[in-house]
Amino acid sequence: MSATPKDLRDHGLSLLELVVAMALFALVAVMGLQLLTGTLRMRDRLETTATETAELSRALALLRADLSAAVPLLFQPPDAGAPRSALISTPDGFHLSTTGQPDLPPIEALGFHRIEWRVTPDGTLTRRLWPVLSPASATAQSPEIPVFTDVTGLSLRSFWSGQGWVSGTADPAPTVAATPAQDSDRGPIATNSYTDQLPVAVEITLQTRAHGTLVVLEVLQ
Numbered sequence: 001m002s003a004t005p006k007d008l009r010d011h012g013l014s015l016l017e018l019v020v021a022m023a024l025f026a027l028v029a030v031m032g033l034q035l036l037t038g039t040l041r042m043r044d045r046l047e048t049t050a051t052e053t054a055e056l057s058r059a060l061a062l063l064r065a066d067l068s069a070a071v072p073l074l075f076q077p078p079d080a081g082a083p084r085s086a087l088i089s090t091p092d093g094f095h096l097s098t099t100g101q102p103d104l105p106p107i108e109a110l111g112f113h114r115i116e117w118r119v120t121p122d123g124t125l126t127r128r129l130w131p132v133l134s135p136a137s138a139t140a141q142s143p144e145i146p147v148f149t150d151v152t153g154l155s156l157r158s159f160w161s162g163q164g165w166v167s168g169t170a171d172p173a174p175t176v177a178a179t180p181a182q183d184s185d186r187g188p189i190a191t192n193s194y195t196d197q198l199p200v201a202v203e204i205t206l207q208t209r210a211h212g213t214l215v216v217l218e219v220l221q
Contacts, residue, residue, distance in 0.1 A: 097115075
């Protein structure tokens with residue numbers, strides 16, 4: 001029995017149907033590829049955010065730990081210069097005397113230390129440590145350890161009883177030590193002021209690009 005034209009049309013696909021099927025397959029493949037690419041990008045962003053958040057949490061926790069361990073003790077630099085206050089602010093950070101704080105990475109070094117926090121010109125918040133408050137040599141100071149990046153500024157305020165909040169760490173009644181800067185017959189004698197007193201509280205403000213303004217407030221007394 002010979003096949004009819006209708007029977008021939010029931011077998012296989014026409015060229016038009018094949019083109020439509022291939023177009024649909026290509027569309028589904030493109031959509032799947034876009035979905036996979038978006039998922040991978042989202043994963044990378046989440047990993048980056050998680051890393052930055054972990055670094056920020058670590059930096060803030062370390063700042064709080066150092067401030068909470070502050071002690072009212074002077075620091076005697078190894079160059080036999082005038083003593084330095086228990087807490088002083090600098091143009092790019094601050095220094096303070098602490099007790100019981102380890103270095104980074106952790107070492108078995110309990111006792112009294114001097115911690116120096118600084119923001120480098122490239123925006124890195126760093127921490128370095130003197131293992132004692134009266135080091136015999138400048139070589140005793142540890143290297144700067146990067147703690148957090150993308151910092152655009154650091155400022156400090158301190159709260160003193162009877163005076164309130166002041167910019168920096170200016171003690172209203174510091175100890176004054178006369179340090180001859182030049183011969184007395186050539187001009188006045190320069191003085192250096194310092195104090196072993198700590199303010200009631202300290203407020204540290206970090207300016208960051210990714211997280212905006214961050215404020216750390218710690219009561220010291």
